[in-house]
Amino acid sequence: MADDKEDGEAPNEQPAQQGMTPEQVAELQEKIKNMSPEELREFQKKQCIFCHIVSGKVQSKKIFEDDSTLAILDINPANPGHVLVLPKEHYSIMPQLSEEEIAHLFMVVKTISNGALRALAAGGVNVVVQNGIAAGQKAQHFMVHIIPRKDNDGLNFELPQKEISDEALEALRVKLAEKLGSGVKQIPLAPQRPKMKEFLQKKAELAQKGQVDVKGVSPQPDETIVEVNDDDSDMKMEKWKKPKGAPKKRSSKEDKDEISLDDIAKVLGG
Amino acid sequence: MISQKSWADDMAEQSCLLCSIIEGQVPSKKIYEDDDLVGILDFNGANPGHSFVLPKQHFTILEQVPNFLVGKMFNVANRISSAIFDVLKVHGTNLFVANGVAAGQKVAHCMVQVIPRLEKDGVNMSWSPKQLSEEEMSTVEIKLKDEIGKIGLATEVKPKGSGGEPKAAKVFSESEGEDNYLLKQVERIP
Numbered sequence: 001m002a003d004d005k006e007d008g009e010a011p012n013e014q015p016a017q018q019g020m021t022p023e024q025v026a027e028l029q030e031k032i033k034n035m036s037p038e039e040l041r042e043f044q045k046k047q048c049i050f051c052h053i054v055s056g057k058v059q060s061k062k063i064f065e066d067d068s069t070l071a072i073l074d075i076n077p078a079n080p081g082h083v084l085v086l087p088k089e090h091y092s093i094m095p096q097l098s099e100e101e102i103a104h105l106f107m108v109v110k111t112i113s114n115g116a117l118r119a120l121a122a123g124g125v126n127v128v129v130q131n132g133i134a135a136g137q138k139a140q141h142f143m144v145h146i147i148p149r150k151d152n153d154g155l156n157f158e159l160p161q162k163e164i165s166d167e168a169l170e171a172l173r174v175k176l177a178e179k180l181g182s183g184v185k186q187i188p189l190a191p192q193r194p195k196m197k198e199f200l201q202k203k204a205e206l207a208q209k210g211q212v213d214v215k216g217v218s219p220q221p222d223e224t225i226v227e228v229n230d231d232d233s234d235m236k237m238e239k240w241k242k243p244k245g246a247p248k249k250r251s252s253k254e255d256k257d258e259i260s261l262d263d264i265a266k267v268l269g270g
Numbered sequence: 271m272i273s274q275k276s277w278a279d280d281m282a283e284q285s286c287l288l289c290s291i292i293e294g295q296v297p298s299k300k301i302y303e304d305d306d307l308v309g310i311l312d313f314n315g316a317n318p319g320h321s322f323v324l325p326k327q328h329f330t331i332l333e334q335v336p337n338f339l340v341g342k343m344f345n346v347a348n349r350i351s352s353a354i355f356d357v358l359k360v361h362g363t364n365l366f367v368a369n370g371v372a373a374g375q376k377v378a379h380c381m382v383q384v385i386p387r388l389e390k391d392g393v394n395m396s397w398s399p400k401q402l403s404e405e406e407m408s409t410v411e412i413k414l415k416d417e418i419g420k421i422g423l424a425t426e427v428k429p430k431g432s433g434g435e436p437k438a439a440k441v442f443s444e445s446e447g448e449d450n451y452l453l454k455q456v457e458r459i460p
Binding site for chain 2: 063066073075077080081083094097099104108110112113124125128129130131133134136147151155156157160162164169170172173175177179180
């Protein structure tokens with residue numbers, strides 16, 4: 001996995017694999033395979049440059065520090081002021097953190113994002129978490145990226161819009177809602193629903209006339225709309241509508257090998 | 271600032287598409303809901319399973335969201351990310367916040383996006399590094415440190431051993447003028 005690494009952030013490189021012969025790498029991989037989870041974790045910590053930064057063995061430009069969290073400047077920043085927020089404890093990916101740790105970490109993220117907006121007169125900030133190499137993660141230590149943004153700064157996060165059939169999306173929704181234990185039930189189809197455009201137009205018209213209380217306005221004849229939550233495809237939101245052409249249907253079940261969270265974490269560690 | 275809503279805030283809320291979705295006036299694919307937050311699927315996501323976590327109350331940018339809610343938002347985003355790993359067997363997930371127009375924010379309602387990832391899926395969540403001089407780095411370091419020192423951290427939310435839900439934390443004390451500066455960034459959103 002180390003071979004497809006882009007030479008992105010220098011501090012993220014794994015020191016154990018620098019300057020090693022293929023035999024040594026193979027030997028190391030064999031060793032890692034045979035480790036118990038506890039041993040593996042210890043091993044990862046020893047190899048992790050960010051753990052060395054946390055312990056102070058490796059120097060860094062610290063922006064913020066408390067008992068559990070450290071924020072440093074990325075030495076190979078996407079933009080000036082690119083900050084990495086790290087839990088001091090070694091984790092590979094976000095699902096390994098406890099709820100309290102996540103709450104605290106992101107409170108720090110919010111503070112730093114706020115600071116970056118003000119101090120650097122940025123026009124915006126991106127907060128990015130990468131779980132897994134497929135998501136662009138390069139370090140084996142979980143971290144949150146805070147990237148101050150300016151207009152035309154050359155950064156380009158691409159989020160293409162892909163078509164997905166309504167059936168597939170609904171099937172996925174049911175599965176995810178189930179998994180999340182939120183028990184969100186689909187509300188049955190209403191007989192007649194107004195078109196989104198008309199609804200928004202009406203809203204805008206009313207707002208223009210100065211009628212402040214337009215919130216509860218029901219778009220078209222019936223009141224049922226308020227409870228409607230279904231899957232008619234022409235109700236897709238304007239904002240998210242993809243320009244026609246080039247639709248690429250993807251099923252929710254890509255024929256990928258099963259892979260567990262542990263695997264994803266392990267890959268990063270090894 | 272949150273309790274004292276201005277007329278402008280009211281108007282912003284009323285024209286907000288996502289507020290309409292949260293209220294149920296516009297249909298959506300809900301996967302999660304509690305008192306404060308809603309999780310919905312994107313109709314035209316970057317990958318199937320692309321989701322948004324939205325606070326029910328209308329906030330435009332992350333800095334306006336109270337601390338306890340920020341924690342909750344990212345916890346729910348993390349749960350959705352874990353559920354996506356389990357259900358879709360993807361190889362990775364991104365959590366992404368576009369905060370401000372320059373950061374690519376398109377809707378004036380603060381949200382955390384959860385993006386399922388596969389190899390070569392056409393999504394780009396990485397960047398090429400810029401080289402800064404030692405001097406530039408130091409300048410940025412000092413500026414940021416100063417500003418964050420001024421803002422300070424609210425201390426009500428304890429990181430470890432506090433157990434249970436984090437209690438409602440104090441919102442940063444932000445003076446009117448500074449707020450306006452931050453809001454100016456998002457007022458440009460159509």
